[in-house]
Amino acid sequence: MAHGSDIHPRVLEAIHHYYADVVEKYRSAYTSWGEDPDEYAPYVERSEQLLKRLQLVSILIPDSAEEDELYLNFSCSWDREHGLGVHMKQGTPEHIQGAYTLYDLE
Structure with missing residues (x-):
């Protein structure tokens, strides 16, 4: 949590x-x-345009x-049904996919 401001841009860019x-x-x-x-999946040019389309639900x-x-x-x-999951290792996005299927990688 102490490194949130460093991690945030990396996560957003990976997404x-x-x-x-x-x-x-x-x-x-x-x-x-x-x-x-x-309305749901517009074209975006910059990662910041996704901010209003994402909401952190859980960690x-x-x-x-x-x-x-x-x-x-x-x-x-x-993806209103499944959401989005980001697997992080040492502050770096390792893998991204649907939140419900991300855990199947293990």
Whole structure:
């Protein structure tokens, strides 16, 4: 927690990179459901544009031999059902995917 201001930009940039890879999939899904994709999964140019589309829901600190390991779980506008999970190791985003499936990696 003491390093939150250092970690925040790294997490947001990693989420932005992930989002750029998946945005077309979500836009196609919303279009097929007859919903406006710009409302839920708009194109963004800067990571800061995602801030209003994310909300931290929980932080999980596993009982693990790994030091400085945690999971950040977010609700997000583009995946309202599953949300977004960020697996962190030593203050660096290690893996990002749906919050409910992130734990399947272990």
